[in-house]
Amino acid sequence: MTRLFNDPAAFADEALEGFAAAHRRWVRPVTGGVVRAAATPAGQVAVVIGGGSGHYPAFSGLVGRGLAHGAAVGNVFASPSAQQIRSVARAAHGGAGVLLMYGNYAGDVLHFGQAAERLAADGIDARTFAVADDVSSAGPDESAKRRGIAGDLPVFKAAAAAAERGLPLDEVVRAAERAGARTRSFGIAFSGCTLPGADHPLFTVPDARMAVGLGIHGEPGIGEEDLPTADEAARLLVGTLLKELPEDVPGPAGQRAAVVLNGLGSVKYEELFVVYRKVAALLGDAGVEIVDPEVGELVTSFDMAGVSLTLTWLDEDLEALWRAPADTPAYRKGALDAAAPDTAVRPETPARPETAPLPDAGPPPAADASRHAARTVLAALDAVAAVVAAHADELGRIDAVAGDGDHGIGMLRGSTAAREAAADAHERGAGAGTVLTRAGDAWADRAGGTSGALWGTVLRSLGTALGDRDTPDAARVTGGVTDASAAVRRLGGAEVGDKTMVDVLVPFADALAAATAEGLPLAEAWDRAATTATDAAAATARLLPRMGRARPHAEKSLGTPDAGAHSLALITRAVHGALLDHPHDHH
Numbered sequence: 001m002t003r004l005f006n007d008p009a010a011f012a013d014e015a016l017e018g019f020a021a022a023h024r025r026w027v028r029p030v031t032g033g034v035v036r037a038a039a040t041p042a043g044q045v046a047v048v049i050g051g052g053s054g055h056y057p058a059f060s061g062l063v064g065r066g067l068a069h070g071a072a073v074g075n076v077f078a079s080p081s082a083q084q085i086r087s088v089a090r091a092a093h094g095g096a097g098v099l100l101m102y103g104n105y106a107g108d109v110l111h112f113g114q115a116a117e118r119l120a121a122d123g124i125d126a127r128t129f130a131v132a133d134d135v136s137s138a139g140p141d142e143s144a145k146r147r148g149i150a151g152d153l154p155v156f157k158a159a160a161a162a163a164e165r166g167l168p169l170d171e172v173v174r175a176a177e178r179a180g181a182r183t184r185s186f187g188i189a190f191s192g193c194t195l196p197g198a199d200h201p202l203f204t205v206p207d208a209r210m211a212v213g214l215g216i217h218g219e220p221g222i223g224e225e226d227l228p229t230a231d232e233a234a235r236l237l238v239g240t241l242l243k244e245l246p247e248d249v250p251g252p253a254g255q256r257a258a259v260v261l262n263g264l265g266s267v268k269y270e271e272l273f274v275v276y277r278k279v280a281a282l283l284g285d286a287g288v289e290i291v292d293p294e295v296g297e298l299v300t301s302f303d304m305a306g307v308s309l310t311l312t313w314l315d316e317d318l319e320a321l322w323r324a325p326a327d328t329p330a331y332r333k334g335a336l337d338a339a340a341p342d343t344a345v346r347p348e349t350p351a352r353p354e355t356a357p358l359p360d361a362g363p364p365p366a367a368d369a370s371r372h373a374a375r376t377v378l379a380a381l382d383a384v385a386a387v388v389a390a391h392a393d394e395l396g397r398i399d400a401v402a403g404d405g406d407h408g409i410g411m412l413r414g415s416t417a418a419r420e421a422a423a424d425a426h427e428r429g430a431g432a433g434t435v436l437t438r439a440g441d442a443w444a445d446r447a448g449g450t451s452g453a454l455w456g457t458v459l460r461s462l463g464t465a466l467g468d469r470d471t472p473d474a475a476r477v478t479g480g481v482t483d484a485s486a487a488v489r490r491l492g493g494a495e496v497g498d499k500t501m502v503d504v505l506v507p508f509a510d511a512l513a514a515a516t517a518e519g520l521p522l523a524e525a526w527d528r529a530a531t532t533a534t535d536a537a538a539a540t541a542r543l544l545p546r547m548g549r550a551r552p553h554a555e556k557s558l559g560t561p562d563a564g565a566h567s568l569a570l571i572t573r574a575v576h577g578a579l580l581d582h583p584h585d586h587h
Helices: 008-022 082-092 106-121 140-145 152-164 169-181 230-242 269-285 316-323 368-400 407-427 432-447 449-466 474-492 502-517 522-542 551-557 563-581
Strands: 027-030 033-036 046-053 070-076 098-103 126-131 183-191 209-212 223-226 256-263 289-296 305-314
Touching: 008 027, 008 033, 008 046, 008 070, 008 407, 027 082, 033 082, 046 082, 046 106, 046 152, 070 082, 070 407, 082 098, 082 106, 082 432, 098 106, 098 152, 098 169, 106 126, 106 449, 106 474, 126 152, 126 169, 152 169, 152 256, 152 305, 152 316, 169 183, 169 316, 183 230, 230 269, 230 305, 256 269, 256 316, 269 289, 269 305, 289 316, 305 316, 368 407, 368 432, 368 449, 368 563, 407 432, 407 449, 407 563, 432 449, 449 474, 449 563, 474 502, 474 522, 502 522, 502 563, 522 563
Parallel strands: 046 070, 046 098, 098 126, 256 289
Antiparallel strands: 027 033, 033 070, 183 209, 183 305, 209 223, 256 305
């Protein structure tokens, strides 16, 4: 388990601060992550990678010449927020565009996609590429749904080496696509990992058994088999990957492949070497020529006991990119030319990030009625933060049944940040709409992950509907909730029946609209809709997930409600309490 930590909610930030202090020769901290200590050479495409904390050396340990120009680092197992990614990309940009690269997870896809849109608005050409190498998470006909695991390394490396050559953005993207299409991974695990502050692992494997087809977020495996010997493990890993070759690879014989045998945290180097001797022999027997193998911890999952094998089938160009030199804190290969003199490391780089605060003109003008109503909004956000804090452990437990167990800590970070931002805006005279939009931005930024993006969207939709001019009436609030329901479905891609927060948000919005249409006052209408939300959340226990990280583990989650649906139902009930306490701030 994770033994050394202070406040679990601060673990990711403190780990990044210490990492940056220990590796000043390679990196400097910026808001949201790290970039190379030396500026990106003018005219070079910047490759910015990223994902949650808990996977070291991914992602910050792979920043340096020949590999990434920057890494955006989220909370434990949660994607960085769009604002963090944008901040890192702006710091890394060398004038030739940015390629954002990440593993194929719902939260990363949302946040990196939003970051690319914001960078485009800043005048920076930004593209995105999701690595999807895990063969256990979806079949070959649905390869776009596959998760990104240790295949991150060879795919990141191909794009970064292409950028280092001075190739334009289109060609750097093509290198990523080619490497991604030719990379496959498969993993097994013997025990789950324990998050900082948790007293039990996210999943357990019975004695003398192993989980087959693991993720890198402590998700349980797809299946279970008897515990193998090292040679049997090698046979399973190699045999699985040789069964599915890229379309343009006729057979393994005569092919050249980059090979990565990756330890997930508790399987140590000597064990990996014992497995690798058999992996090398089996690939040799199949006629595969191994190029520059990597054996070690490259994409981890805290203290998870597991191992994964990655094969990237090389052509001439991919082989040159794989063999190209690199120099990062955690990954070094070959010898690079001396850096140009103007990129000398700045020894005075602080260990804490340099932040250029964005200019803040203060809140926009608001009508007195809206400023008055902002008190109710603030009380509602206080109630949200309080109910999340009271149930954070329970939400984490529910999420760990088929997911990665981070829903409680993510909601806690998000709701606390939202309440603080709302209090600050209210104190400076903001109206109800601005208080909500600032709360939404803060929630998305601090929580990261899928739920951060979606809750940010909920609060922003409500804020836009309420505005800063009038007293929010029941119709306006109902309109905002309806807008939020549509925006969450648009952004996350889920529909009713997929076992997500949408299974509560849609019936809640519909019930609220029906009750206000009958002429009920807001507090009464909300009360009725919150009861609908509670029932809808309980009913998700009967559903099988069709989206997100729980999808590959659908059967395991039967009988347990969805964590995001449950937290939304708790929140609708808590907000009703705030509406009752402030009856005169809304019609």
